[in-house]
Amino acid sequence: MQRDLTDSMRERIASASAGKTPVSICGGNSKNFYGHPCEGETIDVSQHSGVLEYEPSELVIHARAGTALADIENLLSQHRQMLAFEPPHFSSTGTLGGAVASGLAGPGRPFAGSVRDSVLGVGLINGRGDSLNFGGRVMKNVAGYDVSRLMAGALGTLGLLTDVSLKVLPKPASEYTLRQACPQQDAILRFAQWMAKPLPLSAACWFDGHLYLRLSGTETAVRQAQHQLGDTLMEQASGWWTAIRDQQHGFFQRQAALWRLSVPPATPPLAISGEWLIDWAGGQRWLSSDESAASIRRMTASVGGHATLFRNGDPSTDIFHPLPAPLFKLHRRLKQALDPNGILNPGRMYKGL
Amino acid sequence: MNETATVMEREDFIAGLGLPPHCILSEDSELRPYECDGLSAYQQVPWLVLLPETVQQVQSILGYCHQRKVAVVARGAGTGLSGGALPLANGVLLSLARFNSILDIDLDNRLARVQPGVRNLAISQAVAQHGLYYAPDPSSQIACSIGGNVAENAGGVHCLKYGLTVHNIAQVKVVCMDGELLNIGSHALDSAGYDLLALMTGSEGLLGVIVEVTVRLLPVPETAQVLLAAFDSVETAGHAVAGIISAGILPAGLEMMDSLAIRAAEDFVHAGYPHDAAAILLCELDGTQAEVETRISEVQELLTDMGARDLRLAHDDQERQKFWAGRKAAFPAVGRISPDYYCMDGTIPRKHLGKVLSTISQWSSEYNLPVANVFHAGDGNLHPLILYDANKPGELERTEEFGGRILELCIEVGGTITGEHGVGMEKINQMCVQFNENELQQFHAIKKAFDPHGLLNPGKAIPTLARCAEFGRMHVHGGELPFPELERF
Numbered sequence: 146m147q148r149d150l151t152d153s154m155r156e157r158i159a160s161a162s163a164g165k166t167p168v169s170i171c172g173g174n175s176k177n178f179y180g181h182p183c184e185g186e187t188i189d190v191s192q193h194s195g196v197l198e199y200e201p202s203e204l205v206i207h208a209r210a211g212t213a214l215a216d217i218e219n220l221l222s223q224h225r226q227m228l229a230f231e232p233p234h235f236s237s238t239g240t241l242g243g244a245v246a247s248g249l250a251g252p253g254r255p256f257a258g259s260v261r262d263s264v265l266g267v268g269l270i271n272g273r274g275d276s277l278n279f280g281g282r283v284m285k286n287v288a289g290y291d292v293s294r295l296m297a298g299a300l301g302t303l304g305l306l307t308d309v310s311l312k313v314l315p316k317p318a319s320e321y322t323l324r325q326a327c328p329q330q331d332a333i334l335r336f337a338q339w340m341a342k343p344l345p346l347s348a349a350c351w352f353d354g355h356l357y358l359r360l361s362g363t364e365t366a367v368r369q370a371q372h373q374l375g376d377t378l379m380e381q382a383s384g385w386w387t388a389i390r391d392q393q394h395g396f397f398q399r400q401a402a403l404w405r406l407s408v409p410p411a412t413p414p415l416a417i418s419g420e421w422l423i424d425w426a427g428g429q430r431w432l433s434s435d436e437s438a439a440s441i442r443r444m445t446a447s448v449g450g451h452a453t454l455f456r457n458g459d460p461s462t463d464i465f466h467p468l469p470a471p472l473f474k475l476h477r478r479l480k481q482a483l484d485p486n487g488i489l490n491p492g493r494m495y496k497g498l
Numbered sequence: 499m500n501e502t503a504t505v506m507e508r509e510d511f512i513a514g515l516g517l518p519p520h521c522i523l524s525e526d527s528e529l530r531p532y533e534c535d536g537l538s539a540y541q542q543v544p545w546l547v548l549l550p551e552t553v554q555q556v557q558s559i560l561g562y563c564h565q566r567k568v569a570v571v572a573r574g575a576g577t578g579l580s581g582g583a584l585p586l587a588n589g590v591l592l593s594l595a596r597f598n599s600i601l602d603i604d605l606d607n608r609l610a611r612v613q614p615g616v617r618n619l620a621i622s623q624a625v626a627q628h629g630l631y632y633a634p635d636p637s638s639q640i641a642c643s644i645g646g647n648v649a650e651n652a653g654g655v656h657c658l659k660y661g662l663t664v665h666n667i668a669q670v671k672v673v674c675m676d677g678e679l680l681n682i683g684s685h686a687l688d689s690a691g692y693d694l695l696a697l698m699t700g701s702e703g704l705l706g707v708i709v710e711v712t713v714r715l716l717p718v719p720e721t722a723q724v725l726l727a728a729f730d731s732v733e734t735a736g737h738a739v740a741g742i743i744s745a746g747i748l749p750a751g752l753e754m755m756d757s758l759a760i761r762a763a764e765d766f767v768h769a770g771y772p773h774d775a776a777a778i779l780l781c782e783l784d785g786t787q788a789e790v791e792t793r794i795s796e797v798q799e800l801l802t803d804m805g806a807r808d809l810r811l812a813h814d815d816q817e818r819q820k821f822w823a824g825r826k827a828a829f830p831a832v833g834r835i836s837p838d839y840y841c842m843d844g845t846i847p848r849k850h851l852g853k854v855l856s857t858i859s860q861w862s863s864e865y866n867l868p869v870a871n872v873f874h875a876g877d878g879n880l881h882p883l884i885l886y887d888a889n890k891p892g893e894l895e896r897t898e899e900f901g902g903r904i905l906e907l908c909i910e911v912g913g914t915i916t917g918e919h920g921v922g923m924e925k926i927n928q929m930c931v932q933f934n935e936n937e938l939q940q941f942h943a944i945k946k947a948f949d950p951h952g953l954l955n956p957g958k959a960i961p962t963l964a965r966c967a968e969f970g971r972m973h974v975h976g977g978e979l980p981f982p983e984l985e986r987f
Contacts, residue, residue, distance in 0.1 A: 200849055201743075201744055202740035202741075202743045202744040202848070202849065203740075203849060204658075204743060205847070224744075248688075258661070258665060259687070261693055261696055262665050271940060276936075277936055277937045277940055278937065279937070281845075281913065281914050282847060282912050283846065283877070283878045283912070283913050283914055283917070284658060284845070284876075284877035284878060285653055285657055285662065285845045285874070285877050285878065285914075285917035285918055286913075286914040286917060287651050287700050287914075287916050287917065287919075287920050287921070288915050288916050288925070288932055289921070289929065289933060289937075290697060290700070290704075290705075290941055290944055290945075290960075291651070291664065291697055291699060291701075292941075294664065294693060294696035294697070295692060295696055295697045297693060297696075298688070298692070298693055299692055299693070303692070314748065315743075315746035315747070315748060316746065318746065340608060340717075341605065341608060341628070341630065341717055342629070342717050343629075343717045343719050344717075345785070345786060362785070362786070362789050363788065363792040364792075365788040365792055366785065366788040366792070368788075369786065369788045407684075407686040407687060407689070408686050409607045409609075409684075409685040409686050410606075410687070411606035411607045428686060429687065449685045449686060450684070450686045451686065451689060451690040465690050465691070466690035467690075468690060468691050469681075471680060472680055472681075472694075475674075475680065475694070475947065475948070476692055478946075478947035478948075479692060479694075479944065479947045481947065482943035482946065482947040483940070483943070483944075494691075495691075
């Protein structure tokens with residue numbers, strides 16, 4: 146389905162800006178649990194859809210923000226290409242705009258880059274109702290401030306994304322997942338050792354006394370690395386990573402608060418009580434825990450990380466890690482530069498943004 | 499402060515700075531070496547040069563300038579090609595040259611925390627013993643500093659596979675114009691709040707002064723091999739590039755040169771390039787031994803199928819260096835065959851390469867000005883070099899007009915006016931073609947969020963709305979770049 150709703154969305158934002166009434170931007174509504182609820186009339190971007198340009202030989206796809214993520218991935222897959230950041234699908238309705246605005250990436254992130262690493266350009270409507278384009282559809286572009294990458298993870302608080310250009314990657318010719326029994330502490334050490342070697346790694350995870358390693362590349366390279374690492378082949382490999390990526394795995398179905406801790410990858414296991422699932426070769430740690438937000442955040446900050454209350458949280462708790470005052474002041478000024486009347490998803494990320 | 503800044507005002511300003519005398523340069527002979535960066539066409543002796551040695555000194559300098567409403571231009575190694583570090587007649591030139599220490603190497607997390615004046619290549623050299631390196635490799639990497647790399651979002655020949663500076667840094671410490679020190683980014687893989695690290699990278703010194711950088715390190719690939727392929731037309735070579743990418747192969751480097759560039763380079767460094775080829779491709783593949791072996795044979799087959807008439811694999815590291823030597827010497831080689839040349843830095847979607855090159859070739863005949871093309875084919879970054887003679891009346895003006903049309907063409911086919919050299923002073927006017935009024939206004943609003951009085955590097959990178967007139971360029975006279983010993987590619 147191809148529809149261009151830019152004009153109507155621009156008019157709605159311009160009138161919301163004039164009336165200083167908040168709007169809530171919504172794509173496929175697959176991540177409505179993420180962040181604080183925000184008030185305001187919903188602008189549904191999911192109908193603003195369609196792939197605008199895709200040339201496999203350019204390694205670039207340009208599509209409207211409401212295009213279903215699944216449609217984009219299917220199209221790329223037909224040409225043996227993929228989104229490097231492996232966006233999570235929390236339901237089948239996720240959109241491209243939502244994937245970029247949330248900035249969430251799957252298991253491949255430490256190896257193939259983050260959401261913003263793939264962003265080449267965006268079209269957006271700012272809080273004044275201006276339709277603007279930043280970046281472009283080429284790999285190298287240093288003209289002007291990098292506003293397009295700033296949009297990744299900003300949760301729609303700086304602009305409504307109308308279209309996005311992404312760098313895509315060829316799919317690896319073959320892929321194997323290895324599994325080995327290993328305590329958490331040893332797994333983190335081994336991840337750090339392997340990451341410093343030229344191995345064809347593409348994901349590294351630990352859960353419930355086992356480490357999981359994904360190798361990607363040419364058939365011979367992957368086989369060779371597998372022999373080198375000397376582990377046992379795990380069956381049904383691809384299902385494992387998808388379940389982790391999309392949080393379908395049983396670990397994510399618990400009742401306790403689900404925390405996402407982002408820490409320097411080699412950080413030793415943290416002494417916080419709860420259940421752990423370690424992804425991103427140690428860099429992203431999922432924690433299911435009843436510990437207080439304050440103590441989880443204190444522990445995480447002490448190792449140079451930050452903690453997000455991802456799901457099942459007490460509604461009065463800050464979802465995102467509080468920022469130091471001078472940095473928050475800058476965030477507010479930046480918000481004001483793009484959305485002077487504070488109408489775009491106000492409070493979804495932080496109170497005051 | 500206005501243009502009539504006098505010696506007395508300067509002395510009064512210095513008195514209030516509280517900096518040790520050895521950190522202050524104010525004599526004309528001391529100021530003159532700072533009059534330009536790597537783009538010598540633009541020159542301006544600075545009002546004052548400050549060489550702080552501590553972060554605290556940078557904070558107090560900026561706070562003081564903020565209070566006195568004096569503009570500040572930050573400068574790293576001064577190798578930039580767009581005049582981004584061009585000084586002001588009435589402002590401070592803040593050199594970060596004394597911030598030249600590697601502070602910490604975190605092998606477990608593969609990070610190096612360095613001061614901004616550390617040279618790009620020095621980082622890789624410092625970690626080589628651990629089998630690690632810092633991936634972005636701008637051609638000036640033996641001299642350019644990491645702070646400048648961040649300010650310009652520097653690239654190199656390996657961008658397609660390894661990304662730009664923005665993809666390879668974890669954290670920066672930045673002093674804002676009011677003297678506040680901010681930590682942006684973290685040693686984790688992301689940080690809370692907006693991605694200010696992305697915004698700061700490539701902001702050309704307009705948003706803050708970088709006083710520390712943490713870069714990501716990668717394991718050195720087990721092996722790298724390079725293929726040299728010759729073609730009878732640039733179009734065929736262009737199709738071969740598309741063929742390699744479509745086959746699911748991501749080369750570490752993929753470079754193209756046209757016949758004029760080939761002949762100039764071959765005559766200069768004898769790299770072994772076929773003199774009669776219309777275009778050559780250099781394709782470098784890296785990775786594990788097994789991976790590279792498989793890929794090399796795939797690429798060999800593919801290139802043969804796609805019309806390569808001469809295909810050579812570098813058999814050892816020496817031959818590999820020789821193949822690269824011609825490409826890396828392309829700029830100075832062109833400088834040998836023409837009194838002056840003028841270098842463009844546009845990026846285009848690769849599929850338009852044929853159209854863009856044939857249009858350039860047509861214009862080249864119309865203007866009667868030869869053009870040599872060197873091309874980062876993998877990522878679409880085109881460097882046409884227009885050959886001219888500034889001593890011939892009117893030739894410079896024709897060259898400027900020609901160059902302007904090339905940049906407009908890059909924008910027209912969906913590309914950009916600058917892929918890696920930055921806007922700086924040089925391409926400030928072309929920004930008006932690439933961005934509309936609303937977009938420029940948005941840039942100015944962002945600038946204001948960081949620097950409300952517009953004191954950081956004013957007049958660069960983002961044009962005022964009033965200023966949209968002509969196109970700029972990189973001038974090279976007599977083949978002499980300000981840093982003739984540096985490779986430029």
